[in-house]
Amino acid sequence: MKFTKLVAAAGALSFVASAAAFAQTATQIVTFQVNAINQISVAGAPSLTINTAVAGSAPTSVTDNVSTWAVTTNQSTAKITGSLSAAMPAGLTLSANLAAPAGASSAGLTALSAVAVDLVTSITKLNASGLGLTYQLDATSAAGVVASSTRTVTYTITGGV
């Protein structure tokens, strides 16, 4: 009786082993995650010079549209703000107009200052590049002659959830 059981057990072992030989398996556990990502970049070196006027009117404003901007966010309702490194000289206004990517809203041409202002809102889970960025410089007659100056414009993407 003992031998009968032994033979049966060995047979079962042989069967299982043979089946395993036909389909060997191995496993790995792969862990993954995606963190919040918000990136903005700009390209171009704009330069604006006011040098004419129509008699009787304020100096003629100038625009520069050689710049572009790009954005990547995997969050919802992110926004772009812009601010200057220092206030503009009296009588001068520097404005920026960022074209909105799909589904977002642009504030249009907006005067920049040392305090951040919203330029594009409702940016949700997208990546887009080559978006238009236009600068405009306005001057009053009272501003007088202004020597060549520079300002750093800082764009920040914030507020995504």
Next chain:
Amino acid sequence: MRIHQPAASRRRLVACAWVMGLVLSAVSATGAQSLSVSGSPAALKITTASAGSPPNAAVNSATTYTVTVRNKNQPQKITAQLDAAMPTGTTLTIDLSPVTKSTSVGPVDLATTPQDLVVDVVNTSSRTAGITYTFNASSGAGVVPSSFRTVTFTLLAFP
């Protein structure tokens, strides 16, 4: 008191021979063909992007697989599948380097159905090669909390 029983002894000898034969057969079968992996890869984390482009992929090439087949005249293949689908907007791609004389299919997006990774495996001695995982996410995938999937590799007859 022991009694000599020739017939019973013969039966025991025959039974022992059967047992030994079956066990040796089993050991031989399992020992001749095998597939194993070196462990699980570190977490694949996507944390950056270039503005205007999708998030940068996360890559891990730290693990390996080892394979042996029973008979060089009976080619095998290695397949892999996930236990559950990946989150929307993400893909987990795997690329197994080929072991000697086998052919790698190249990078394959893993799914819940088996995907061929390496085919025509004929090496009858143990060979080891690399496994590369690439995790991609679109911007639309959003933030994905830490999750995991089980990847099951299977060694099967080819084709």
